[in-house]
Structures are given as structure tokens and as C-alpha cells.
Amino acid sequence: EIVMTQSPATLSVSPGERATLSCRASQSVSSNLAWYQQKPGQAPRLLIYGASTRVTGIPARFSGSGSGTDFTLTISSLQSEDFAVYYCQQYKDWPLTFGGGTKVEI
Amino acid sequence: EVQLVESGGGLVKPGGSLRLSCAASGFTFSDYSMNWVRQAPGKGLEWVSSISTRSSYIYYADSVKGRFTISRDNAKNSLFLQMTGLRAEDTAVYYCARAVPAAGIDYWGQGTLVTVSS
Numbered sequence: 001e002i003v004m005t006q007s008p009a010t011l012s013v014s015p016g017e018r019a020t021l022s023c024r025a026s027q028s029v030s031s032n033l034a035w036y037q038q039k040p041g042q043a044p045r046l047l048i049y050g051a052s053t054r055v056t057g058i059p060a061r062f063s064g065s066g067s068g069t070d071f072t073l074t075i076s077s078l079q080s081e082d083f084a085v086y087y088c089q090q091y092k093d094w095p096l097t098f099g100g101g102t103k104v105e106i
Numbered sequence: 107e108v109q110l111v112e113s114g115g116g117l118v119k120p121g122g123s124l125r126l127s128c129a130a131s132g133f134t135f136s137d138y139s140m141n142w143v144r145q146a147p148g149k150g151l152e153w154v155s156s157i158s159t160r161s162s163y164i165y166y167a168d169s170v171k172g173r174f175t176i177s178r179d180n181a182k183n184s185l186f187l188q189m190t191g192l193r194a195e196d197t198a199v200y201y202c203a204r205a206v207p208a209a210g211i212d213y214w215g216q217g218t219l220v221t222v223s224s
Contacts, residue, residue, distance in 0.1 A: 001168075034210030036151075043201055043214035044151065050209065087151055091210050094165045096141070096153040 002026055002090050006099035013104065019075040021102045023088035028068045032092035035064055035073045038101075039084045047086075048073065078104070108132040108213045110202045115218030122192050126218060128185040128202030136160075136180040139205040142187050144198035145217070152198070155187065156205065170196075192222045 003026040013019050023033070031051040036044040046055050048064035051071055061076040075082055083106055088099040114126040126142070142154040155176040156165045164176055175188040185202055199217040206212045 032208065036211075038151075043216055044211075045214075046210055046212050049206075049212075053209075055212070089151070089153075089210060091205075091208075094156075095167050096156070098151040098153065101150045 004099035110215035112218035
């Protein structure tokens with residue numbers, strides 16, 4: 001099983017600041033990595049797939065990078081609606097696995 | 107508009123059974139692989155099971171293998187999860203989710219809560 005590890009668990013930032021979230025895979029997943037955003041009481045929302053491709057409608061302040069085992073989600077200038085939990089997920093191999101999440105808080 | 111609506115959750119005793127359903131609309135259901143993903147209260151996301159378009163390929167997480175069965179009815183645009191031998195650790199919100207090849211999971215339902223408790 002490919003283990004996904006996210007860091008930090010919690011990230012405290014101020015509105016307008018840059019946020020950098022990390023995700024590491026226990027073995028290479030190539031670019032088969034997605035990022036999701038989840039707000040309290042809501043289902044997750046797909047933000048990024050293929051490690052760096054933004055879903056249609058996702059603001060350009062969200063960007064993904066990396067390949068192999070190390071990935072980054074960057075939010076260039078945090079808006080109030082961006083405070084949420086973010087998960088990475090690999091879909092290279094079964095079982096599909098998620099990271100433990102990073103909570104972005106004010 | 108893509109919609110996924112889960113139903114069938116509820117309170118069940120340990121060892122009991124439950125069948126979850128997911129009604130899909132707004133897209134050609136038979137063209138997409140589908141998943142169940144769960145989230146225990148206050149915890150992260152855990153993939154449970156996947157089924158391919160014609161049910162030819164089915165996968166399960168080790169934690170549910172042998173106890174849960176995923177199925178689909180393309181004629182009725184529906185996805186199912188039959189859960190038996192339920193345990194307290196199966197308590198979670200269960201999401202029905204659509205998979206896109208090489209792009210992860212692009213649509214999620216709102217989830218249905220399963221509580222396993224005596």
C-alpha cells in the first residue's frame with residue numbers, strides 16, 4: 001500500500017498570506033496525485049489532479065507541483081473561503097490512499 | 107448538473123447489516139467507474155471500494171474485504187454498498203463518488219451517516 005503523508009497537520013496563516021502544503025508518497029506515484037478541499041459539514045471538492053492541473057473553476061491562486069514522491073499545494077494569497085482541510089490522494093495504485101490532511105486555519 | 111445522492115445510512119448494532127444506495131444523475135452513469143469513500147467522525151478520508159463501468163473490476167480496502175460488497179445497476183443509474191458484519195470502527199459518513207481516469211475523484215455526494223453501536 002502506498003502511504004501518503006501530509007505536513008504540517010495544521011497550518012496557521014493570515015488572510016492574504018501564502019500557504020504551502022506538503023504531501024509525500026511512500027513510493028513513486030508519478031503524477032497520479034489529486035488535491036481536495038473539505039470544509040466543515042461538506043463533501044470534499046477536487047482542486048487539482050495530475051499533480052498540477054487545476055480543475056475548471058478553481059481559482060488560479062491554487063497551484064500544485066511535484067512528481068514521484070514529493071508534492072506541494074500552494075495557495076498564493078489566502079482568502080477567507082480557503083480556510084479548510086486539504087487532502088492529497090494517490091490514484092496510481094490500489095488501494096487508493098489519502099493523506100491525513102492539513103488543516104489551514106486563521 | 108452532476109448529482110450523487112446517498113441513502114440507506116442509520117444506526118445498526120455490531121454484527122448487523124446495512125445497504126447503502128447512491129442515485130446518480132446529470133451524467134452518463136455507465137461511462138464512469140464509481141467509488142465509496144468514508145470518513146469517521148473528526149477523521150480523514152478513507153477509500154472503501156471501487157467498481158468499474160461494467161462491474162468487471164472491483165476493489166476493496168483491506169479493512170472491509172470480505173464484509174462489504176459493491177455493486178451497480180447501470181439501467182437504474184445506481185450504486186450500492188452492501189455492508190455486513192458491521193463493527194464500531196465502520197462508523198462514518200459514507201460518500202458515493204465518481205472517478206475520472208487519471209484525474210482522481212471529481213464529484214462527491216453529500217454522504218450518508220452509518221453508526222454502529224449497541
